[in-house]
Amino acid sequence: MGHVERLDETVIAFARQLGIRGVQLHAPADLPGEQGYWSTAELRALQERCQAAGLAVDGLENVPPVNFTKIQRGESGRDEQIENYQTTIRNMADAGIFLLGYNFLPTYVWRTDMAVAGRGGATVTAFDLSQTGGGNALAGYKLTPRDALAEPISAEQMWQNHQYFLNAVLPVAEQVGVRLALHPDDPPVDVALGGAARIFTSPQSLVRAYQAAGESPAWGIDLCLGTVSEMGGEQAVNDVIDFFGPRGRICYVHFRDVQGVVPSFRECFLGEGNYDPAAVLRRLAGSGFDGFLIDDHVPALVGDAGTWGDTSSAAYCSRGRSYAIGYLQGMLRALGIGE
Numbered sequence: 001m002g003h004v005e006r007l008d009e010t011v012i013a014f015a016r017q018l019g020i021r022g023v024q025l026h027a028p029a030d031l032p033g034e035q036g037y038w039s040t041a042e043l044r045a046l047q048e049r050c051q052a053a054g055l056a057v058d059g060l061e062n063v064p065p066v067n068f069t070k071i072q073r074g075e076s077g078r079d080e081q082i083e084n085y086q087t088t089i090r091n092m093a094d095a096g097i098f099l100l101g102y103n104f105l106p107t108y109v110w111r112t113d114m115a116v117a118g119r120g121g122a123t124v125t126a127f128d129l130s131q132t133g134g135g136n137a138l139a140g141y142k143l144t145p146r147d148a149l150a151e152p153i154s155a156e157q158m159w160q161n162h163q164y165f166l167n168a169v170l171p172v173a174e175q176v177g178v179r180l181a182l183h184p185d186d187p188p189v190d191v192a193l194g195g196a197a198r199i200f201t202s203p204q205s206l207v208r209a210y211q212a213a214g215e216s217p218a219w220g221i222d223l224c225l226g227t228v229s230e231m232g233g234e235q236a237v238n239d240v241i242d243f244f245g246p247r248g249r250i251c252y253v254h255f256r257d258v259q260g261v262v263p264s265f266r267e268c269f270l271g272e273g274n275y276d277p278a279a280v281l282r283r284l285a286g287s288g289f290d291g292f293l294i295d296d297h298v299p300a301l302v303g304d305a306g307t308w309g310d311t312s313s314a315a316y317c318s319r320g321r322s323y324a325i326g327y328l329q330g331m332l333r334a335l336g337i338g339e
Helices: 009-017 040-052 069-073 078-094 129-134 155-176 203-212 225-244 277-287 319-335
Strands: 022-026 056-061 099-103 113-117 123-128 179-183 219-224 250-255 257-259 264-268 292-295
Touching (some): 022 292, 040 056, 069 078, 078 099, 155 179, 179 250, 219 225, 225 250, 225 257, 292 319
Parallel strands (some): 056 099, 219 250
Antiparallel strands (some): 113 123, 257 264
16 A cells, blocks of 8 residues: 555554555654654654554655655755755664665656546546646646746756755665665656756666666666656556666555656546556566556546545545555455555
């Protein structure tokens, strides 16, 4: 179970009802990190709370953006944020949590429509590069100021910012045994959105990121299948699995799909997108991947509460999420993959 931003009793019950034993928390409100980093005490408290509920903490994903955007943008103050990030890494290890996902999106995920009608009238998100002049439909979600940069950031500068970050944090991660997992850019377009260039937009650019990490054992990818599918459909997905899987660099998988590829796509239910989910599971297993899968960006079905990005329990414990998790559980059982 992933993208949990607030772990309460309703979410815990939802996990139990679906037979889930592990959880990954996404910038969780349970970890306020008011001092600019996650403390050992609050990480241990979260770990103990999950364990008491019968849930393993398989990893965390994305520190609060307010503690990371200067790193992404290369702004004054990034060294302090990097020091705090290093502290978070050390404290995670002390608390027994050894996986941290990150993204390098100064202007965050972009969509141009948040309420496209999908199969049977389910609500899905969509992106069309020709419509980006109207801004980011997600601008009201998360931290709006990230969508307005004082100065444009070029692709070259973004690569430099990412390298500066890796040079500072990978030695610490290696020392304490924490792995960092890069999420590719969503949407993967080779133009600036909101003033910031996107650089992790193709299988080749992800290979370049691997090389930039110096083949460090502390670095890998968060294989967001939906984002990679946006790059080039099934072929792009296969290329990324075939490169990173045998090298043991797929830390975990966001399992979703889209219809279409950049410059225009829409999200969809599993099984009606660009790739065959069963074939992808076989390919992952055959590549040596043995990490965890989480559902991701699910369609909103009739009766679902809230909107995309709503962090309330009612919105999280949705029919769309139940469908996606059940779909994955059924495929794994039928294919005889995993436990």
